[in-house]
Amino acid sequence: MIKLTDIDKFYNTGDEKFQALKSINITIDKGEFLAIMGPSGSGKSTLMKILGLLDKKFDGSYTFLDKEIATFSDDELSRFRNEKIGFIFQDFNLIKRLSIKENIEIPMLYRGHRIKETKSRVKELLKKVNLESKINKYPTELSGGQQQRVSIARALVNNPEIIIADEPTGALDSHTSKEIMDIFKELNKEGITIILITHDINVARKANRVMTIFDGELKEGEF
Numbered sequence: 542m543i544k545l546t547d548i549d550k551f552y553n554t555g556d557e558k559f560q561a562l563k564s565i566n567i568t569i570d571k572g573e574f575l576a577i578m579g580p581s582g583s584g585k586s587t588l589m590k591i592l593g594l595l596d597k598k599f600d601g602s603y604t605f606l607d608k609e610i611a612t613f614s615d616d617e618l619s620r621f622r623n624e625k626i627g628f629i630f631q632d633f634n635l636i637k638r639l640s641i642k643e644n645i646e647i648p649m650l651y652r653g654h655r656i657k658e659t660k661s662r663v664k665e666l667l668k669k670v671n672l673e674s675k676i677n678k679y680p681t682e683l684s685g686g687q688q689q690r691v692s693i694a695r696a697l698v699n700n701p702e703i704i705i706a707d708e709p710t711g712a713l714d715s716h717t718s719k720e721i722m723d724i725f726k727e728l729n730k731e732g733i734t735i736i737l738i739t740h741d742i743n744v745a746r747k748a749n750r751v752m753t754i755f756d757g758e759l760k761e762g763e764f
Contacts, residue, residue, distance in 0.1 A: 542702075542734060543569040543592065548601035550587055550757075561587045562599070563757040569736065571702070574729040576737040576748035577759070584757040586707065589738045593705045594622040606702075623651060627696030631708035633688040635680040635695075641667070642676045645695045652699060659698075666694035670724065686717035693724060703734045710744050722747045 548565035551558045561584050569575055579585040590596040591603065594610065597618060603610040605625070613621065628634075635644050645666060646659035667673045670690040680688055689709060696704055706725065710718035722744065729735050729749075737748055742763060745751050753760050 542571040542606060543567075544602075544604045545591070546602040546604075548591065548599055548603065550584075550591065550596075550599045561757050562591075562759075565601070565757075565759050567752070567759060569734065571734055572729070572732055574725070574735045574737070574749040576739060576745035576751045577754055578739055578742065578745040578751060578763065579754035580740055583754045585738050585740075585754050587757075588754060588759070589705060589707050589736075592736060593626055593628060594618055623648060624699060625702050627699070627701035627704045629689070629692050629696050629704060629706040629709045631711040633680070633685075633692045633712075635688055635691060637680050639679070640676070641672070641678050641680070641683075641691050644680070644691060645698055648695065648698050662698060663694075666697055669697070670694050684717075685713050686720060689713065689717075689721055690724070693721075693728075697728075701733070703736060704728065705736045705738070707738045708740070709737070710739070710741065718744065 545565050545567045548562055549560065550562035551560050565588065577585055577588065591599055597610055597613070610618070642663050645663045646656070649659045649662065650656070663676065664673065667676055670693055672687060672690055675683060675687065680691070683691065710721055713721065725735050725737070726747070735748070737745070739745050751763055753763060
């Protein structure tokens with residue numbers, strides 16, 4: 542499904558180049574639940590951006606569903622990303638001035654659906670994450686765990702093949718973290734590929750496969 546071959550990523554820092562990723566090689570099969578674990582500054586966020594088609598400025602080869610990412614225009618990449626990948630972030634990335642319903646339907650509207658077409662899908666997803674009664678609430682009226690469940694619903698709205706979750710439990714207590722991880726497990730059982738980026742070994746161990754990144758180098762297994 543995903544194959545990265547000899548991926549190097551450099552950043553210019555003044556007169557010098559900093560290498561954030563070093564010869565990354567990874568294959569991710571459809572239906573996997575993969576955790577990529579590493580400390581701050583290890584390169585995991587850089588790798589997440591590449592995996593999530595948010596950055597195509599790198600050396601090496603990236604194929605996604607047998608398509609070479611380097612051949613995509615920016616518009617094609619954006620469309621492909623919106624169709625195939627759902628994102629979940631540590632800080633939820635919800636728009637505070639919009640209701641829960643409005644936050645969830647944004648990706649559908651981006652793809653050209655009419656608002657009346659989004660209504661049933663939003664209700665379906667809120668039921669999936671046990672938040673049906675919060676449809677007209679605003680993010681500031683919800684707990685952190687509830688906001689993360691809204692962001693999961695939003696990530697699912699276009700039926701993505703992959704969910705990329707960047708430190709999804711980082712702002713949550715242990716009990717709420719377990720609830721969120723249980724949702725990921727259920728989604729994975731339904732066939733969605735999960736890529737989890739985390740610094741927490743206890744969270745990483747909930748996945749079916751763990752890889753570790755340190756100083757830009759990716760290896761199988763824990764530290």
